[in-house]
Each structure stands twice: as structure tokens, then as C-alpha cells.
Amino acid sequence: MTFWQLVLSELKAIVSDKAIAVTLFGGVLFYSVLYPLPYLHQVPTEQQLVVVDLDHSSLSRRLIRHADASPKISVIGQVGSITEAKTWIESGRAHGLLVIPEGFRRDLLLGKGVTLSYGGDASYFLIYSAVAEGLVTAGMDAGKQVQLLGMLAKGEAPEQAAQSLNSVKVNSVPAFNPSLGYTPYVVPGLFLLILHQTLLIGTGILGAGQWKARGYWSELSPLQLISGRISAFMLIYLFFSSFYVGFCFYWYQVSIQASLGLVALFLLPFLLATSVAGIALSCLFVRRDLPTQVLLLASMPIMFVSGFVWPLALIPEPLIWISQAIPAVPAIMGMLELNQMGASWSSIMPKWLQLWGLFAVFFLLALYGVSRRLKESR
Amino acid sequence: MTGLIALIKRELHALWRSPWQLALVSYIPILSILCLWWLFSAGLPRQLPVAIVDHDNSQLSRMLGRKLQANPVISPQSFVDLSSAVTAMKQAEVYGIIVFPYELKRDLVTGHSPTIDIRYNSQFLLVGKLLSSQIQMTLGAGLLEVAGGKLLLQGVPESKVSVNLSPVKSQTTALFNRNNNYVGFLVPPVLVALWQLLAMLIFSNSLSRELTCEGGLVPGTGVWSRVLAKVVLFTPILLMHGGFILALLYLYLGLPAAGSLALLMLAQFVMLLAVWLLVLLVFFIMRDSARIVSFGTAMFAPAFAFMGITFPVHEMPLVAQWWRLIMPSSHYVDSHVSIISYGAPWQTIALQLTSYWVFLLIIPVLVLLSRRLERASPSCENIA
Numbered sequence: 001m002t003f004w005q006l007v008l009s010e011l012k013a014i015v016s017d018k019a020i021a022v023t024l025f026g027g028v029l030f031y032s033v034l035y036p037l038p039y040l041h042q043v044p045t046e047q048q049l050v051v052v053d054l055d056h057s058s059l060s061r062r063l064i065r066h067a068d069a070s071p072k073i074s075v076i077g078q079v080g081s082i083t084e085a086k087t088w089i090e091s092g093r094a095h096g097l098l099v100i101p102e103g104f105r106r107d108l109l110l111g112k113g114v115t116l117s118y119g120g121d122a123s124y125f126l127i128y129s130a131v132a133e134g135l136v137t138a139g140m141d142a143g144k145q146v147q148l149l150g151m152l153a154k155g156e157a158p159e160q161a162a163q164s165l166n167s168v169k170v171n172s173v174p175a176f177n178p179s180l181g182y183t184p185y186v187v188p189g190l191f192l193l194i195l196h197q198t199l200l201i202g203t204g205i206l207g208a209g210q211w212k213a214r215g216y217w218s219e220l221s222p223l224q225l226i227s228g229r230i231s232a233f234m235l236i237y238l239f240f241s242s243f244y245v246g247f248c249f250y251w252y253q254v255s256i257q258a259s260l261g262l263v264a265l266f267l268l269p270f271l272l273a274t275s276v277a278g279i280a281l282s283c284l285f286v287r288r289d290l291p292t293q294v295l296l297l298a299s300m301p302i303m304f305v306s307g308f309v310w311p312l313a314l315i316p317e318p319l320i321w322i323s324q325a326i327p328a329v330p331a332i333m334g335m336l337e338l339n340q341m342g343a344s345w346s347s348i349m350p351k352w353l354q355l356w357g358l359f360a361v362f363f364l365l366a367l368y369g370v371s372r373r374l375k376e377s378r
Numbered sequence: 379m380t381g382l383i384a385l386i387k388r389e390l391h392a393l394w395r396s397p398w399q400l401a402l403v404s405y406i407p408i409l410s411i412l413c414l415w416w417l418f419s420a421g422l423p424r425q426l427p428v429a430i431v432d433h434d435n436s437q438l439s440r441m442l443g444r445k446l447q448a449n450p451v452i453s454p455q456s457f458v459d460l461s462s463a464v465t466a467m468k469q470a471e472v473y474g475i476i477v478f479p480y481e482l483k484r485d486l487v488t489g490h491s492p493t494i495d496i497r498y499n500s501q502f503l504l505v506g507k508l509l510s511s512q513i514q515m516t517l518g519a520g521l522l523e524v525a526g527g528k529l530l531l532q533g534v535p536e537s538k539v540s541v542n543l544s545p546v547k548s549q550t551t552a553l554f555n556r557n558n559n560y561v562g563f564l565v566p567p568v569l570v571a572l573w574q575l576l577a578m579l580i581f582s583n584s585l586s587r588e589l590t591c592e593g594g595l596v597p598g599t600g601v602w603s604r605v606l607a608k609v610v611l612f613t614p615i616l617l618m619h620g621g622f623i624l625a626l627l628y629l630y631l632g633l634p635a636a637g638s639l640a641l642l643m644l645a646q647f648v649m650l651l652a653v654w655l656l657v658l659l660v661f662f663i664m665r666d667s668a669r670i671v672s673f674g675t676a677m678f679a680p681a682f683a684f685m686g687i688t689f690p691v692h693e694m695p696l697v698a699q700w701w702r703l704i705m706p707s708s709h710y711v712d713s714h715v716s717i718i719s720y721g722a723p724w725q726t727i728a729l730q731l732t733s734y735w736v737f738l739l740i741i742p743v744l745v746l747l748s749r750r751l752e753r754a755s756p757s758c759e760n761i762a
Contacts, residue, residue: 019668030676037698038683044693089553090720095690097553115547122552123719125563127690129507132550168486168521169493172510174500175467182689185503205668289586289667290398293579296675297410300572300682304417310560311473311505313427314420319413333470340501343468 009216010232024202028240031194042181044130046074050085050094057105072134096120096131176341183252189308189332191244196328200278204291207282211373222371233275257342269355270331277362283369306332330354385607402580407619421561425453429463429472436483445520451512474498474509554719562633569623571682574707577616578674581657584608586667593665601748620646636721645713652706655740662747685711709733
């Protein structure tokens with residue numbers, strides 16, 4: 001059997017196996033739509049807010065209008081007491097509350113300080129931060145207006161007054177994901193993880209189904225089989241990764257910083273290491289339904305330990321050490337640095353070399369595993 | 379009744395003989411639950427590295443630096459020039475950059491308004507947003523002190539200074555998760571998603587054993603009594619895992635829980651029944667062990683994203699809101715939040731549980747499909 005005949009029979013085995021074909025072709029397509037689906041609207045806006053206005057003055061009404069004008073908040077109603085506001089939140093009608101104290105306007109005009117109380121439902125992280133951000137800005141605006149009125153009343157020049165209110169400008173700007181969108185935050189890491197997991201499952205099922213039976217694989221040397229299998233999966237994943245990193249990144253408006261050549265160069269050892277790790281793993285199984293199960297349970301821990309959802313600085317060290325043996329972990333962080341944050345090639349070089357190292361280690365493991373499995377079946 | 383007991387015994391034997399299934403019901407859940415909790419055990423983001431580039435080197439910029447140092451969330455790292463700070467940010471070594479401009483203090487004193495630039499890494503949305511607000515708050519408080527000093531010099535009485543500076547104070551309260559702890563907010567849904575996956579795997583493995591390799595039914599008693607035996611055996615086992623999650627979080631770690639944990643167990647029980655119905659549907663349609671698991675995986679793997687804890691449900695597109703309803707975990711999470719955060723009584727939970735009614739529509743479909751399975755050929759030639 002020539003090398004290309006081997007690759008062809010591998011491809012045939014992959015396509016004709018329904019479980020593999022569904023996981024690879026169906027899964028990769030299905031997940032590219034399903035995972036980002038909840039986040040398509042990107043940024044939470046117009047969170048429902050209920051107001052408890054105990055002042056009923058012109059100024060309190062103005063404050064409410066200000067809050068309503070904020071893109072993050074929409075005032076859906078007013079109630080008479082905090083308890084009532086809380087029941088609104090508990091029944092899911094509102095997600096935040098604003099309390100304007102009695103005597104709000106009078107105290108301000110008398111030059112006394114007043115305190116506005118805001119509350120947001122912290123059971124939901126993004127809702128809470130949207131409510132808090134929107135209300136803090138509205139409150140600050142109201143405060144500044146009162147201050148300005150006071151200064152003007154004292155006879156200060158309008159320009160001077162405006163300036164002393166904003167003596168230092170604090171200019172806080174997001175970098176790398178300028179829209180603060182949720183899909184550009186989740187998609188780059190998640191899609192690499194999907195490529196990783198489906199590749200491992202595909203190679204896993206293929207191996208697990210073959211070891212106990214005889215077929216074209218029984219006639220080959222372990223080295224031949226491994227190289228043929230890597231080539232076949234690399235051919236398929238060439239298309240899948242182009243689809244994910246190319247089209248899907250474009251479609252979901254993920255910012256892209258690196259050139260195509262560098263991205264391809266970085267993905268090469270990732271895909272090689274993953275496919276050979278899958279072949280090594282497949283030697284542990286003889287039941288075709290097991291690889292999916294094991295890898296499914298590993299997915300969530302891998303996602304969280306790779307550092308794009310939860311900061312690496314907060315993950316216990318031992319978990320980080322162990323995770324370095326998983327190709328997806330250096331690959332996700334390296335790709336984020338290279339392609340989303342525009343790091344130079346030299347700075348992600350260690351991760352690239354680590355992936356080549358993983359390829360070497362898993363290659364040896366695969367060689368050992370496959371030769372044992374092939375011997376058993378002869 | 380004796381028939382059922384015999385079938386349960388048969389299930390127990392099968393469980394004992396399958397090392398993987400035994401692992402799935404015993405140590406795998408405990409290990410993965412503990413592992414995921416450990417991952418998030420820091421709870422509150424603390425000491426996140428932020429680059430400070432101080433071009434001013436004045437008393438003022440150093441004072442602001444000390445203020446930032448005092449904030450538990452921020453761990454300031456000094457950088458001499460901007461370009462090295464930018465490189466560090468691109469390599470994810472720091473999550474933000476603060477630049478104190480040249481002559482910051484002089485501009486402030488002479489009545490110009492200088493700008494302090496902050497760049498935060500929003501590729502890591504969670505960290506970026508947190509840092510942005512913490513940095514702005516800390517700098518704001520520091521600058522207010524400076525402005526207060528200025529007012530005192532102008533002869534404003536001390537008692538009036540703070541009112542003059544910020545007449546409207548705000549007090550922000552995080553309702554229901556008071557210290558904004560991520561263990562309280564993120565870990566329960568993550569563990570519920572994991573628990574749902576485990577339930578799916580355990581039940582599909584057990585059902586797959588009833589299939590011949592041609593997709594027919596292994597000879598024996600009718601399919602429904604076997605399914606009943608599995609439900610009777612695996613429901614309590616999985617409820618034990620679910621109970622373990624609740625005990626770990628709310629009893630051992632002492633996270634606040636406003637309502638009753640027994641009610642939560644009831645919600646878990648109903649969620650399990652819904653999971654069983656879905657797995658049965660997949661089982662009767664696919665009738666092949668590898669494909670049942672693949673399909674179940676495709677369905678349940680993204681469950682966490684659809685729960686609406688990280689991203690609000692009402693901001694999801696309509697299709698996503700529908701897809702969300704297919705997953706029992708989303709129904710459960712609503713009850714979970716109601717009980718843990720709002721201390722909802724049983725009446726509210728009972729009302730919420732009615733949201734599962736759509737799952738009842740699966741039952742007649744199952745009956746139709748099971749007839750087809752029982753008619754399918756029981757024979758099995760050789761394994762392909």
C-alpha cells in the first residue's frame with residue numbers, strides 16, 4: 001500500500017463511520033452556530049430597573065429621566081417602597097432598583113450631601129455590572145449638574161466652573177475587543193477548543209473501533225499507520241480550521257491582528273500535536289462510545305483552565321502545571337496573544353515550541369500504544 | 379413488583395461488571411466537582427497585574443500609585459516606558475495599563491485639565507470590566523482628595539468640603555450575592571451543567587446495553603419495565619451527586635442560601651426526569667451506542683452558555699431562547715436562583731416546575747418509537 005492509498009483508506013474509514021462523520025462534520029458545523037448563538041446581541045443593554053422615588057421633586061424626576069436615557073438601563077416603573085421593589089426583582093420583572101431618598105432636592109439645595117442607593121441583582125453577573133455602570137454614570141451626571149448650579153449661583157464663570165469640576169480627565173478605553181462584545185470574547189478560545197475536542201474524539205473513535213478487528217490497518221507498521229492517520233486528519237482539519245479561524249472569526253466580528261501565514265504556522269503544531277495525542281489516547285479504548293464520554297467530561301475543565309474565561313492568575317498552580325500537557329491550553333493562549341492581542345511572534349515562540357514538544361511526546365506514546373494494539377490483534 | 383426487583387438486580391449486576399459505568403456513578407463525579415470548584419476557589423479576582431507608566435514622577439502620581447496599590451483587586455507593576463508595558467499587555471502579563479502624563483501635577487495646579495489614560499484588556503472581558511471600574515473608582519477617590527485640599531486652601535470650611543466635592547453620594551448594593559463572589563455565581567451553574575452531562579452519559583450507557591449491534595432490542599421482558607428499573611436505580615444515585623454539590627457549596631463552604639435545600643432537591647428530581655425523557659428519545663431514534671452519546675453530547679455540551687447566568691436570557695436571540703428551553707438545566711437554574719437568592723417558597727417553585735410541560739409531549743412519541751424497537755429483529759450476526 002502506498003502512502004497515498006493509505007491516506008485514502010483512512011479518509012474512507014472516517015467518512016463511512018457514521019459516529020465519526022457526525023462528530024466531525026456535523027459537530028464542527030453545528031457548534032459553530034450553536035455556541036455563539038446566545039451571545040449574538042453582544043452587549044447587555046436596557047436592563048429593567050424599578051425606581052423607589054421617596055422625594056417626588058422636579059430633581060428626582062430629572063434623575064429618573066437621566067437614568068432612563070442611559071443605554072444600559074430602562075426604567076420600567078415606580079413603586080412606593082423598597083420591599084415592593086424587591087418583589088419585582090424576585091419575580092424577574094426588574095433586575096435593579098434605585099432609591100431616591102426623601103428630601104433629595106431640598107438637601108441638595110441646602111448644600112447638604114445626599115446618598116442615592118442602587119441595587120442590582122448580582123445573581124447574574126453581566127446584568128449586575130450593566131445596572132451598576134448605568135446608575136453610577138446617571139448619578140454622577142446628576143451630582144455634577146447640582147454642583148454646577150451651585151457654582152454658578154456663587155458667581156463663578158461657567159467655563160471656570162465646568163473646568164474645576166473635571167479637573168483631571170480619566171480616559172478609560174478597552175483594548176483588543178473595543179466593542180466589549182461577548183462573542184469576540186468567547187469565540188476565539190472556544191473554537192480552538194472545539195477543534196481540539198472533535199479531533200481527539202474523531203481519532204479516538206476510529207482507533208477504538210479498529211483495535212479488536214482486522215482490516216487495512218493490521219497490515220501496516222505503527223509508524224506507517226500513525227503518519228497516514230495524521231495526514232488524513234490534517235487534511236480534514238485544514239478545512240475545519242480555515243472555516244473556524246477564517247470565516248467564523250470574520251462572521252462573528254472577532255478582531256484579527258496576525259497575518260494568515262503566522263496563524264497557519266502557529267496552528268500547525270497545535271493540530272499535529274492534537275491528532276497524535278488523539279491517536280495515543282485511542283490506544284486506551286476498545287469501546288467506540290467511550291472516547292466521546294471521557295473527552296466530553298474533560299471539556300469544561302479544559303475550557304476554564306485555559307485562561308480566557310477565568311484569569312490564569314487566579315487558578316491554583318498545580319492545575320496550571322497539569323494543564324500544560326493538553327495541546328489546547330498553550331494553543332488557546334498563544335492564539336489569543338498572537339491573533340487577538342497582536343503579540344509578536346518572538347513572544348509566543350515558547351508556546352509554539354511547547355506545542356512541538358507535545359507533538360514529540362505524544363508521537364512516542366502513540367508509537368508505543370499502536371504497536372502494542374497491533375501486536376495484540378495479530 | 380418481584381419482576382421489577384429482579385430487573386433492578388440485573389441492572390446492579392451490569393453496573394458492577396462495567397468499570398466505566400461504575401466510575402461514572404462513583405469517583406468521576408466527585409473528582410470533577412472538586413476539580414471545578416478548586417479552579418474557581420479564588421472566588422474574588424484579587425491582585426490582578428496592571429502596568430503603571432509614570433511619566434510625571436511627582437508627589438501626586440506617586441500618591442495615586444499608592445492608592446492603586448491599596449486596592450485589593452489591583453497589583454500595580456511599574457514600567458519605565460509605554461512600549462514595554464504594551465508588550466506585556468499583548469502577552470497577557472498585565473491586564474491593563476495606566477499612564478500618568480508628563481507634568482500631571484503642574485497642569486492640575488495651574489488649572490489645566492490633564493488626562494490620565496487607562497487601557498484595559500477587554501479580550502478578557504470579565505477581568506477587563508472589573509479592572510476598568512476599580513481603577514476609575516480608585517483614581518477618582520484619590521483625585522477627590524487632591525481637590526479637597528484645593529478647596530481647603532480656598533477657604534472652604536472643612537465640614538463643607540466633602541459635600542462641595544460630591545453632593546450626591548451613591549451606595550451600590552449587590553443584591554442576593556452580597557460580596558459579588560464568583561464561587562457563588564459561577565460554580566453552581568457550571569456544576570449543574572456537569573451533573574446534567576453525567577446523568578446523560580450514565581443513562582445512555584445503561585440504555586445502550588439493551589441494544590443488539592443491529593439496533594434491535596436484546597431479548598427479554600418489555601422495554602418499558604427495563605427502563606423503569608433503570609429510572610428507579612439511577613435517579614437516587616444521581617440525586618446523591620446533586621445533593622453532594624448542594625452540600626459542598628451551601629453547607630460545607632457556607633455560601634448563603636436564602637431558601638430551603640430540600641426544595642432544590644425536588645427541583646433536581648424533576649430535572650432528572652426531564653433528562654431521562656430526552657435521553658430516551660435520542661435512544662429510540664439513534665439505536666446505536668456511539669451515536670446516542672454523540673447526539674447527547676451535541677445537545678448538552680453547550681448547556682452552560684444557555685443557562686442565562688453569564689449572559690442574560692432576555693438579551694439572547696429568540697432562537698437561542700427556544701433552544702434554551704430544550705435543556706432541562708435551564709429550567710432548573712431558574713428555580714436554583716429563585717431558591718438560593720430570593721428564598722422562594724414552594725408555591726413559586728411549583729409554578730416554575732410547570733415550565734417542564736413541553737417535555738410531556740415526548741412521552742407519546744416514545745411510546746410510538748418503542749413499538750418500532752420491539753418489532754425490530756432481535757438477532758445479531760457478526761460485529762462489523
